[in-house]
Amino acid sequence: MAGCACGFVRAVLAFLLAPALVTLLVAPARGRGGRGHGDWDAAELLPPLPPRENAALVARFVTNVCDWGALATISTQEGVRGRPFADVLSLSDGPPGKGSGVPYFYLSPLQQSVGNLQENPYATLTMSLAETNFCRKYGFDPQSPLCAHIILSGTVIKVSETEMDVAKNSLFIRHPEMKTWPSSHNWFFAKLNITNIWVLDYFGGPKIVTPADYYNATSQRRGPGQ
Amino acid sequence: MAGCACGFVRAVLAFLLAPALVTLLVAPARGRGGRGHGDWDAAELLPPLPPRENAALVARFVTNVCDWGALATISTQEGVRGRPFADVLSLSDGPPGKGSGVPYFYLSPLQQSVGNLQENPYATLTMSLAETNFCRKYGFDPQSPLCAHIILSGTVIKVSETEMDVAKNSLFIRHPEMKTWPSSHNWFFAKLNITNIWVLDYFGGPKIVTPADYYNATSQRRGPGQ
Numbered sequence: 001m002a003g004c005a006c007g008f009v010r011a012v013l014a015f016l017l018a019p020a021l022v023t024l025l026v027a028p029a030r031g032r033g034g035r036g037h038g039d040w041d042a043a044e045l046l047p048p049l050p051p052r053e054n055a056a057l058v059a060r061f062v063t064n065v066c067d068w069g070a071l072a073t074i075s076t077q078e079g080v081r082g083r084p085f086a087d088v089l090s091l092s093d094g095p096p097g098k099g100s101g102v103p104y105f106y107l108s109p110l111q112q113s114v115g116n117l118q119e120n121p122y123a124t125l126t127m128s129l130a131e132t133n134f135c136r137k138y139g140f141d142p143q144s145p146l147c148a149h150i151i152l153s154g155t156v157i158k159v160s161e162t163e164m165d166v167a168k169n170s171l172f173i174r175h176p177e178m179k180t181w182p183s184s185h186n187w188f189f190a191k192l193n194i195t196n197i198w199v200l201d202y203f204g205g206p207k208i209v210t211p212a213d214y215y216n217a218t219s220q221r222r223g224p225g226q
Numbered sequence: 227m228a229g230c231a232c233g234f235v236r237a238v239l240a241f242l243l244a245p246a247l248v249t250l251l252v253a254p255a256r257g258r259g260g261r262g263h264g265d266w267d268a269a270e271l272l273p274p275l276p277p278r279e280n281a282a283l284v285a286r287f288v289t290n291v292c293d294w295g296a297l298a299t300i301s302t303q304e305g306v307r308g309r310p311f312a313d314v315l316s317l318s319d320g321p322p323g324k325g326s327g328v329p330y331f332y333l334s335p336l337q338q339s340v341g342n343l344q345e346n347p348y349a350t351l352t353m354s355l356a357e358t359n360f361c362r363k364y365g366f367d368p369q370s371p372l373c374a375h376i377i378l379s380g381t382v383i384k385v386s387e388t389e390m391d392v393a394k395n396s397l398f399i400r401h402p403e404m405k406t407w408p409s410s411h412n413w414f415f416a417k418l419n420i421t422n423i424w425v426l427d428y429f430g431g432p433k434i435v436t437p438a439d440y441y442n443a444t445s446q447r448r449g450p451g452q
Contacts, residue, residue: 067368068368068369070296070352072311072312073298074300074309075350075379080421083300084310085298085350085377086296086297088296088356089369090367090368106369110431112424124301124306126312126313126314128314130314131356141401141404142314142316143294151311151313153301177366178369206338
């Protein structure tokens with residue numbers, strides 16, 4: 001009977017450990033510099049979308065969960081001068097769940113977009129939940145308003161001395177790789193000074209949100225019925 | 227002894243089934259209309275990146291794996307007329323692994339970007355591997371050139387009669403939801419007629435690719451040493 005019990009215990013341990021061992025074997029590498037770097041790599045960590053009728057809150061949500069966006073500028077490049085240009089930039093408005101709403105960038109004069117901005121600082125930034133697992137999880141097409149995206153127009157300006165630390169902390173916690181980028185590229189902190197906001201999060205066309213409502217939006221101020 | 231064996235068998239079955247049951251419980255819903263819709267939802271299905279020195283091939287790869295992008299246009303909207311505007315659009319150049327390189331769109335005159343294009347058809351489309359699992363898997367920051375992105379400039383034009391079927395098939399296989407979009411929105415097929423291509427896939431700045439090299443790129447024509 002004792003022999004039977006030992007064999008049983010070994011079998012139980014084997015079955016308990018096997019799934020764990022298999023999981024360790026097949027789990028993908030979690031990149032981006034390791035734990036605690038403040039990013040929502042894992043889709044399970046994404047908080048719920050605010051009520052869609054609170055467009056200002058949805059806009060703040062999208063800005064905070066996204067860590068990159070596409071920026072439109074007016075091209076200064078040969079052959080395409082004056083035409084609209086689009087590029088991808090990393091950004092951050094702060095740590096996950098603690099965003100200020102201000103999109104900060106880490107830019108170099110070597111970038112095409114920055115060359116454009118030096119002549120014409122007007123720009124429009126767009127960010128979409130398609131950048132996260134949200135739309136895939138719910139089966140929303142990237143162009144469906146249910147796969148919420150926002151459009152922020154304004155000007156891109158260098159960050160002032162007083163704002164430098166906030167910009168740096170916001171960016172480096174979400175983009176630790178930036179700390180290693182070569183100083184020969186003359187990186188500087190910039191932000192989008194927002195003048196116009198459109199939110200596409202439901203059917204019926206874009207909702208206009210004022211910068212004031214955008215910056216004042218907090219999760220305590222929910223829409224009707226919340 | 228028989229009683230001991232039965233209890234053992236039950237315990238074994240329980241341990242075999244438990245991980246499977248837990249997995250079923252926690253597995254996220256695979257959205258986008260079910261299986262076989264021709265999308266690379268699962269990161270494991272993403273094919274390897276072509277050699278980075280073959281910028282044309284990399285550009286074709288990015289266009290094919292992405293199913294949305296950001297389009298820059300010149301704004302015609304009140305208050306921001308003449309300024310650059312950016313928006314998110316779904317797109318497709320064909321089924322996964324069988325793309326033509328032509329980015330097709332499914333547009334409505336109700337969209338802000340389309341209102342802009344009607345006055346000025348110049349546009350720039352940008353797509354990034356940050357839209358897939360690629361950059362996260364390798365720990366590449368979205369703004370790092372290693373997280374390859376491309377910039378395609380040109381004009382957005384309606385698709386001709388002869389090209390209608392190709393556009394429709396390309397789009398609907400990747401975006402089955404489009405088949406349900408309301409006809410009251412007057413959807414039409416469009417494409418980007420590409421005149422300029424920039425590929426940012428490695429350090430050293432953007433690589434210029436001609437449309438001819440872009441459309442002629444096939445996986446049989448690899449870079450040196452491949």
